[in-house]
Amino acid sequence: MMDILVVLENKSGSIHRMSLEAISGAQQIGEECGLSVGILALGENASALAADASQYSVEEVLYLENENLNSYTADGYSAAVAQVISAENPHYVFFGHTYQIRDYVPRISAKLKRPFLNDVVSYTVDGGKPTFYKQSFNSKLVSELQTSGDGPVLVSFQSAAYSSENIQNGSASTRSVNVDLDASVIKTTPEEPFQKEAGGVDLSKADLIVSIGRGIGKEENIPLVQELAKVIGAELASSRPVVDSGWLPSHHQVGSSGQTVAPKLYLALGISGAIQHVVGMKGSKNIVVINKDPDAPLFEIADYGVVGDILEIIPKLTEALNG
Amino acid sequence: MKICVLVKQIPGSEATFNVTPDGRWIQESGLPFEMNESDIYALEEALQIREKMGEGEVFVVTLGPDRCQKTIREALAKGADRAIHIKEEAPFCTDPLTIASVFTQVIREENPELVLSGLQSDDLGFGQTGVLIGEMLGMTTATLVVATEIQDEDIRVKRELEAGWFQWQTMKLPASLAIQSGLNTPRYPSLRGIMTARKKEIKDVSFNDLRNVDFLQSFKKLSIQHAEKHTEMIEGSVDEIVSKLVNVFKNEIRIN
Ligand SMILES: Cc1cc2nc3c(=O)[nH]c(=O)nc-3n(C[C@H](O)[C@H](O)[C@H](O)COP(=O)(O)OP(=O)(O)OC[C@H]3O[C@@H](n4cnc5c(N)ncnc54)[C@H](O)[C@@H]3O)c2cc1C
Ligand SMILES: Nc1ncnc2c1ncn2[C@@H]1O[C@H](COP(=O)(O)O)[C@@H](O)[C@H]1O
Numbered sequence: 001m002m003d004i005l006v007v008l009e010n011k012s013g014s015i016h017r018m019s020l021e022a023i024s025g026a027q028q029i030g031e032e033c034g035l036s037v038g039i040l041a042l043g044e045n046a047s048a049l050a051a052d053a054s055q056y057s058v059e060e061v062l063y064l065e066n067e068n069l070n071s072y073t074a075d076g077y078s079a080a081v082a083q084v085i086s087a088e089n090p091h092y093v094f095f096g097h098t099y100q101i102r103d104y105v106p107r108i109s110a111k112l113k114r115p116f117l118n119d120v121v122s123y124t125v126d127g128g129k130p131t132f133y134k135q136s137f138n139s140k141l142v143s144e145l146q147t148s149g150d151g152p153v154l155v156s157f158q159s160a161a162y163s164s165e166n167i168q169n170g171s172a173s174t175r176s177v178n179v180d181l182d183a184s185v186i187k188t189t190p191e192e193p194f195q196k197e198a199g200g201v202d203l204s205k206a207d208l209i210v211s212i213g214r215g216i217g218k219e220e221n222i223p224l225v226q227e228l229a230k231v232i233g234a235e236l237a238s239s240r241p242v243v244d245s246g247w248l249p250s251h252h253q254v255g256s257s258g259q260t261v262a263p264k265l266y267l268a269l270g271i272s273g274a275i276q277h278v279v280g281m282k283g284s285k286n287i288v289v290i291n292k293d294p295d296a297p298l299f300e301i302a303d304y305g306v307v308g309d310i311l312e313i314i315p316k317l318t319e320a321l322n323g
Numbered sequence: 324m325k326i327c328v329l330v331k332q333i334p335g336s337e338a339t340f341n342v343t344p345d346g347r348w349i350q351e352s353g354l355p356f357e358m359n360e361s362d363i364y365a366l367e368e369a370l371q372i373r374e375k376m377g378e379g380e381v382f383v384v385t386l387g388p389d390r391c392q393k394t395i396r397e398a399l400a401k402g403a404d405r406a407i408h409i410k411e412e413a414p415f416c417t418d419p420l421t422i423a424s425v426f427t428q429v430i431r432e433e434n435p436e437l438v439l440s441g442l443q444s445d446d447l448g449f450g451q452t453g454v455l456i457g458e459m460l461g462m463t464t465a466t467l468v469v470a471t472e473i474q475d476e477d478i479r480v481k482r483e484l485e486a487g488w489f490q491w492q493t494m495k496l497p498a499s500l501a502i503q504s505g506l507n508t509p510r511y512p513s514l515r516g517i518m519t520a521r522k523k524e525i526k527d528v529s530f531n532d533l534r535n536v537d538f539l540q541s542f543k544k545l546s547i548q549h550a551e552k553h554t555e556m557i558e559g560s561v562d563e564i565v566s567k568l569v570n571v572f573k574n575e576i577r578i579n
Contacts, residue, residue: 073492074454074464099485102442103466106451109420110458115540116419118450137349137446138336139548143417146543187463187495193488208578232578241360244505257483257503265576272336286576288568289554293337300550304571306557306564316565321572 002038002059004030005090005152007081009100010043015052018096018157020164023056025157026094027168032125035091038062039172040084042077044070050174057170062088068181072100073188076181078107083179085112085152092130097156109154115147116154119275121161134158139274139297159256159279200251201235202259208234209263211254211281214241215270215291215310222247224314225269231321237261239271255280269310273298324379324473326369327430328403329440329453331359332387332394336445346544347414351390358394361441365502367509368471369439370402376473380404384429386422386530387411399520400512406523411530417447417542423455425533431460437478438499442466450501457499465494466501 004026009016023039030037039056041049042064050063064084068076077100085093085108095101097119109116121142123130132155136143147153203209210229216222229236236252243253254261256276266284271277273289273296281287282301289302290310299305306313334340335355343350358366366383373379383398385391386409395406407429416422430438438460440453450466457464469489470481479493483503512520557567572578 078458099467099483102450103454103464103482106419106454107458107464109451110423110455113420113536113539116449116451117540119448134448135548136448136542136545137334137340138338140340141342141349141545142548143542144544144546146541147539149537149539188465189493191491191493193484193490196487196489232572240504244364246508256485258487265572265578288571288576293339295339297548299554300548301552302554303552304557304568305554306568308561308564312561313564313568316561317568320565320569 001036002088002090003035004037004092004094005085005088006037006039006094008039008041008049008053009096009098010041010045010049013045013048015049016096016098017164018098018159020167021160021162022094022096022157023053023058024164024167025162027057028162028166029123029130033128033130038088038090040064040081040177042069042080043072047176054172054174055169056172057168058172061172061174062177063174064177064179066179066181068183068186071190073186073190074104074107075186075188078104078111079185080179080181082108082111084177087177090152093152093154095154095156097158101156105154105156112151114149114151114154116156117145117147118156119158120145120155121158135275138272140295158275196250200249203235203237203252203254203261204259206235206261206263208232208265209237209261209284210234210267210269211237211239211271212242212269213239213271216242216247217311219245219247221311224311224318228314228318228321231318232267234265234267239277268298269314271298272296273300324372324376324437325433325435326372326379326381326437326439327433327435328362328366328369328381328383328398329426329438330362330366330383330385330394330398331441331444332356332385332391333359333444333446342545342547346546347542349545356390356393358397359441359444361443361502361504363509364504364506365439365441366398366401366403367507368502369437370510371507372437372471372473382406382433384409384426386425388413392525395525396520397512399523399525400516401510402516404523406525408525408527409530409533410527416530416538418538418540419449419451419455420539421534421536423452423459424536425530426452426456427459428533428535429528430456436497438462438497440499440501442501442503453499453501460497460499463494463496463498464500465492465498467503468500469503469506471500
């Protein structure tokens, strides 16, 4: 029996980076609150993942293999994990806030009628109990979350809320668990995943990046930044809305659904700083942010900041660097 | 095909937020409000499915206070056939399970084959309302949807996975899909659309009348984000800013 159950995600045969972060978070919170930690692996490689996870300092590692879980479906995964949670009855169930977690964990919440605190960034401990916090209102505010009722609370952690480098090693026992899962529950037929054909530039190798967001206003303004990027000798990157609007091809996109970059200079022009963008660029050595909104969340991770209008600044900056 | 689209009104990303004295909500007066971004794409997808099939109905459902009328009218002007406004008064509900259960009561009665919602609301950011509704109504569900194809009793959808991967899946209808931005090119309302929207039906229902479960989750207290890094702010006239930036690029960051 464990107080915190961490559910792993299988990423091409190994444990997803964000599941490791969730284990690290669970160990930390467990230690501060006196709660024991267990792990659940499920799906095709569950026993191999469980063997891998047993090297960490946790109470025990459960693994669930079932022919109806060999390929991921929200139908199968939500039904199976809900059953394991009901049987083990932990106080908390932790996940990394991955795309797969977004897809099936809300269904567990509805099945169990228990809250799902998503995308949590931090916690505090009061009276031996954790209180969780998440970002809200365009990442400009942090909200303290309150839950009520009896039974497990589901929590997913935002990328990098905890570092997998702090994970404690140990040796845990493993245990096989079963669920009653009828094939008729699965009303979804998945096809093979595929990768978008690689095209354009590999921004991860770029030393200098000029990146634009929706603040550029319209497609007609794109040449302004192309010129600036040229005089700096930088690659051009963007936030998602610029790609969604068709102003730049998708290989320019930085963020959780685009590329991850770590250049010497990341010059962010008219980008607000949503977490899905930030995860793709926060490793940059020097972050320079220009935004007309002094409260733009991206300023929080900036080394240099300018509150101003990019449409005024860009042409003059190009000119000055050219001279 | 009958399609339900959830359309939410949220404060724009450039809004400056002040927290109310009780710490539970934001001061709303003077804030710009707009349609949530992924909902704009969800609505467009619904309209395109209706057009492609040559028949069907698209109705929108919005939960929120009176100010949401503007967003509802915008959806009607773009081509939705009618709307249901679940009226809510402050203090606003911040429990996704309650929000979803209130939606399901309205949607169950309508019995649509497809429910489309946005992937995430930019204010509360639960990223779960559409999936919760799907589960509560016994529908199949999918998130991060970037393409749809209707096939008789089924729907085939393309989902975005992490790091540039994608996957198609075929699901039984009825289905509830959470739409990712960028999958189509949202239209602007036409002048004619704006005129006809005035005559379209908006049915008002009350959140409090429909609420039948206890809150299991809430925002206890909102606060401003704190900076992680020391930021050197560069100030002055545009010309001063530019020359300081050039100096930072050349002498601090050493770009060449
Ligand atoms: C699952 C998921 C995955 C996502 N993946 C990604 C991703 O990979 N990459 C990504 O970027 N986003 C991604 N997003 C979207 C993300 O949540 C934000 O919506 C997006 O990053 C916002 O882009 P933006 O900052 O350009 O636009 P906005 O948030 O609209 O910000 C525009 C900014 O420009 C400023 N501005 C406007 N005009 C001017 C001017 N003239 N001068 C100066 N400043 C100005 C404004 O003050 C504002 O801060 C994802 C979202 C989800 C839910
Ligand atoms: N109050 C609301 N009114 C209308 N739609 C909503 C509301 N809350 C959530 N939704 C829908 O559910 C999606 C996900 O919201 P959330 O779960 O809050 O991130 C949104 O993009 C909307 O499509």
